[in-house]
Amino acid sequence: MSLASYWEPISNDFERFVPLDLGLTRGSQQSKQVADKIKKFYFGNETLSISSKDQYIKLVTDEMFVCGIHETVKAQSASYENIYNYQFSFN
Structure with a gap:
């Protein structure tokens, strides 16, 4: 598989990244x-x-991790008084 053939299906079908929970x-x-x-x-x-x-x-990182974290925080905030979401980063 060439590098060009790897990127082509992704470029041609960007709808794969539309979150399903949008209901579109x-x-x-x-x-x-x-x-x-x-x-x-x-x-x-x-x-x-x-x-x-x-x-x-x-x-892909946002799709696989950040979206799930956001959904978890939303769900927990409905039943808990205070929910804090921190993002740690480093170089």
């Missing part, structure tokens, strides 16, 4: 608009390639 029908105009906004947020006008791998990693 895949292929709908609204779903495509959300996919375009996600792509623009993470990649700007850059095309997906090995040179944009850092942005891709950020997108």
